Amino acid sequence: MSSGPPKLREKAEVLDESALDRALTRIAHEILEKNGGAKDVTFVGLRTRGVTLAQRLAQKIARIDGTTLPVGTLDITLYRDDLDMRGAPVVRGTDIPFSIKGKTVVLVDDVLFTGRTIRAALDALIDLGRPRMIQLAILVDRGHRELPIRPDYVGKNLPTSRRETVAVRMREHDGEDRVVIEAPEEA
Amino acid sequence: MAWTRKHLLAMRDLDAAEITLLIDTAASLEEIATREIKKVPALRGKTIVNLFYESSTRTRTSFEIAGKWLSADVINFSASGSSTSKGESFIDTAKNIAAMSPDVVVVRHSSAGAAAILARELPCSIVNAGDGAHEHPTQALLDLLTIRERKGHFDGLHVAIVGDIAHSRVARSNIHGMRKLGMTVTVAGPPTLIPPYAQELGVKVAYRLEDAIRDVDVIMMLRLQQERMTAGLIPSLREYSHYWGLTLDKLAAHARPDVLIMHPGPVNRGVELSPEVADGPYSVILDQVAKGVAVRMGVLFLLAGSKGAGENA
Numbered sequence: 001m002s003s004g005p006p007k008l009r010e011k012a013e014v015l016d017e018s019a020l021d022r023a024l025t026r027i028a029h030e031i032l033e034k035n036g037g038a039k040d041v042t043f044v045g046l047r048t049r050g051v052t053l054a055q056r057l058a059q060k061i062a063r064i065d066g067t068t069l070p071v072g073t074l075d076i077t078l079y080r081d082d083l084d085m086r087g088a089p090v091v092r093g094t095d096i097p098f099s100i101k102g103k104t105v106v107l108v109d110d111v112l113f114t115g116r117t118i119r120a121a122l123d124a125l126i127d128l129g130r131p132r133m134i135q136l137a138i139l140v141d142r143g144h145r146e147l148p149i150r151p152d153y154v155g156k157n158l159p160t161s162r163r164e165t166v167a168v169r170m171r172e173h174d175g176e177d178r179v180v181i182e183a184p185e186e187a
Numbered sequence: 188m189a190w191t192r193k194h195l196l197a198m199r200d201l202d203a204a205e206i207t208l209l210i211d212t213a214a215s216l217e218e219i220a221t222r223e224i225k226k227v228p229a230l231r232g233k234t235i236v237n238l239f240y241e242s243s244t245r246t247r248t249s250f251e252i253a254g255k256w257l258s259a260d261v262i263n264f265s266a267s268g269s270s271t272s273k274g275e276s277f278i279d280t281a282k283n284i285a286a287m288s289p290d291v292v293v294v295r296h297s298s299a300g301a302a303a304i305l306a307r308e309l310p311c312s313i314v315n316a317g318d319g320a321h322e323h324p325t326q327a328l329l330d331l332l333t334i335r336e337r338k339g340h341f342d343g344l345h346v347a348i349v350g351d352i353a354h355s356r357v358a359r360s361n362i363h364g365m366r367k368l369g370m371t372v373t374v375a376g377p378p379t380l381i382p383p384y385a386q387e388l389g390v391k392v393a394y395r396l397e398d399a400i401r402d403v404d405v406i407m408m409l410r411l412q413q414e415r416m417t418a419g420l421i422p423s424l425r426e427y428s429h430y431w432g433l434t435l436d437k438l439a440a441h442a443r444p445d446v447l448i449m450h451p452g453p454v455n456r457g458v459e460l461s462p463e464v465a466d467g468p469y470s471v472i473l474d475q476v477a478k479g480v481a482v483r484m485g486v487l488f489l490l491a492g493s494k495g496a497g498e499n500a
Contacts, residue, residue, distance in 0.1 A: 075215070078229035078257075083492050090189075090208075091488065093215030127224050 008165055008182035014140065014158055015179040023155035024053070027137055028060035030153050035104055038067040040132070042100060046109040046121055047075050047092055052170050053139055054108040072096030074107075079120035094124070101129040106153075110168040112138040115149035140179055142166050190489040194306045194313045197322040198363040206364055210332050213478070213485035219256055220480065230259035233290040233491045238281065239316070240266045240296040245452055245476060246316050246325070250293050253483035259491070262289070277301065278308055285309040290491045294318075312490040320354045320412075326451050327360035329482040331368065333475050334405055337447050341368040347399040348390075349375045350409030350431060350459055353382040353420075357451045358409060362388050375399030376409075376431065379420040396431055400442045407449045408433055408459045424458060434461040438469070447471055 015023065035041055043058055045051030054071045062068050073095040107121055118136060125134060137153040142160040156179070160166060165182045169175075188204050198206070219225055235254040239247050247263065254261035264284065266272070271280055277296070284292065285308075292309060294302050295316040302315035317323040331341070338344060346365055352358045352374045365372050366389050374385055375393040385392050393399040400406050411427065421427045433448070448460075448469045456462050465472060 078216075078227040078488075083229065091212050091215045091485075094218055123228070127222070127227065129223060 007185045008167075009185045011164065011181045011183045013178065013180050014166070015156060017177040020139070020155070020177050020179060023139065024056050025060055027153045027155060028057050028064060031057070031106060031135075031137070032061065032065055034135070034152070038065045038069055040103050041069055041106060042098060042103045043069055043071040043106050043108060044074050044096060044100070044121075044125065045071060046107070046117065047073060048173065049168050049170055050074075050107075050109040052172050053110060053137075054106075057106075057108065057137065070098045072098065072100075074121055074124055076117060076120040076124050079124045081116060081120065094128075096128060099129060100125065100131045102132050104133045104135065105131045106135045106137050108137045110139050111166045112136075112141045112149075112151055112154075113144055113166075115145045115147035118149050119147050139168055140166050193490070194302075194315075195324055195486055195490065196302050196306060196313065196315045198324045198327050198360040198367075199322065201324075201364075201367070203367045203369075206328070206331070206367060209328055209482070209485055209489065210335060212489060213328065213332055213482040214336075216484045216488070217478070217481040219484070220477065225256050226258055227256065228258045229488055230254065230257040230290075230491055233259040234288065235259045235261045235291045235293065235487060235491070236284050236287075236289040237261065237263045237316075238284065238292055238294045239264065240271070240277070240294075240301075241317065243295055243316070245479065246295065246323075249476070249479040250314075250316065250325075250483050250487075253480050253487055256480070257484055257487060259290075259487065278304065281305050281309060285311060291487060314486060314490065317356055319356065320359070321356050322360045322363075323356040323451075324360050324364075325479070325482055325486055326357050327364040328486070329475055329478040330357075330361055330407065330449060330451070331364055332478045332482055333449065333471055334447065336478075337471060338404060341365075341370055343369065343371070344404045345371040345373070345402065346405040346407060347373045347375060347393070347403045348407045348409065349396060349399055349433070351380045351411050352376050352385065352409070353380045354412040355409050358407075359388075361407065362390055366390075373399050373403065377421055377427070396433070396437060397441045400433075400437070400446070402443060403446060404443070405447045405449060406433065406442065407451075409451065410453060410455055410459060428458045432457070432459055432461060433464050435463045435467070438464060449475060452476070 043054040045054030051073050058069045058071050075092045075094050077091045135152040138151040139155040140158050141154045142158050167180050169178045171177050188208050251261045289311050291312045293314045293316050296318050299319035299321035301318045302313050306313040348358050362372050372390040374390050450472050
């Protein structure tokens with residue numbers, strides 16, 4: 001803990017506030033189109049920003065379609081495959097106050113990278129019941145997959161280098177709606 | 188705040204942030220009990236040995252369920268029917284079990300310090316599930332979780348712990364935990380059952396039940412530990428129950444209407460608690476037991492869930 005992670009410097013803006021909003025609007029429309037409406041669709045967001053994005057998508061669908069879809073929260077700490085490689089992680093709890101059995105679950109996360117988080121999320125979801133279908137909505141797909149996982153809805157495809165970090169900032173947590181690429185400061 | 192300890196031996200060792208992390212982790216795992224499939228893969232491939240030299244229903248079962256819900260392999264060892272009855276010493280037995288490479292050993296023993304000895308002698312993580320009259324940290328943690336869920340916070344709460352304080356590891360662990368979290372503690376019981384060092388623990392002492400339960404937020408009743416009593420510390424059970432048993436009448440006359448009644452179990456009905464109180468609306472005794480599984484999941488997860496932890500403690 002003494003040295004800490006290397007300092008990150010903002011390299012480029014990927015989405016500004018209105019671009020982020022337009023991407024979510026488009027995804028909301030795509031979800032309705034792909035599923036022939038909002039019937040039996042539920043949202044499950046991955047902590048922390050996936051939940052916020054899921055709530056935004058649910059609001060947009062309510063505005064377009066008039067249907068209020070339930071939004072659940074998934075914590076995948078207990079399903080990680082790298083528990084042995086990290087310090088003791090903080091478990092923050094899963095809260096899905098509705099049955100996902102027979103439903104179409106749209107899993108929402110901010111950034112898709114190696115795919116390991118989504119692998120863990122799929123295991124966690126299936127332990128909670130048997131959904132009819134699971135779809136994946138992602139704000140930024142930055143590549144570098146290590147597992148055969150692909151998203152159904154993408155806000156922005158963004159080729160990155162492994163050294164870079166994609167930071168999704170949201171009003172509820174960070175005071176602004178913006179996506180930026182950060183790179184380690186040159187030593 | 189990250190967990191860094193290898194063992195959980197005593198509440199006395201922990202600071203407020205560590206206690207809060209343990210309780211928060213437990214609270215976030217409570218949800219597993221409500222699932223259709225009560226199993227998560229967090230401790231897959233880990234081995235947990237329950238090494239119990241004293242009888243126990245709640246604690247051993249609770250550790251076993253907790254380990255199994257986290258997908259660990261849980262092995263129960265009890266002293267009766269084992270090589271202990273053939274004359275093997277405690278440390279030899281423990282070293283033999285350690286040779287089978289468990290990740291966590293949960294130990295209960297009638298001698299204070301038994302868990303600390305294992306922590307020194309064995310390479311794996313040790314959880315103290317009760318050592319003599321010394322400490323029982325997971326019981327204190329589940330009591331604290333129960334209190335926080337019912338009262339919403341700890342700050343400024345006043346707790347009365349009533350009964351056989353001298354022989355109670357539950358009382359001692361709770362006193363350490365509650366003091367660190369900013370609660371006020373009053374212990375009460377017959378003078379023979381109040382330890383001489385009570386004041387050093389930072390608690391108030393009362394010698395009448397009526398004084399102890401007035402204006403407190405929580406009343407924790409303890410069992411008379413007759414198995415640990417060597418001489419006649421109380422005149423008779425009947426007299427003890429007359430002066431120290433909690434009944435509806437005494438509650439109504441002296442306690443606050445929103446008081447919580449807790450008991451670590453096993454309850455001696457009619458001695459320290461009348462059945463009407465044990466089963467009454469203020470009683471959270473079975474809630475405590477349910478929280479026990481969540482707390483033990485939290486402890487096992489923090490100790491065994493990551494290799495990064497535990498190099499320095």
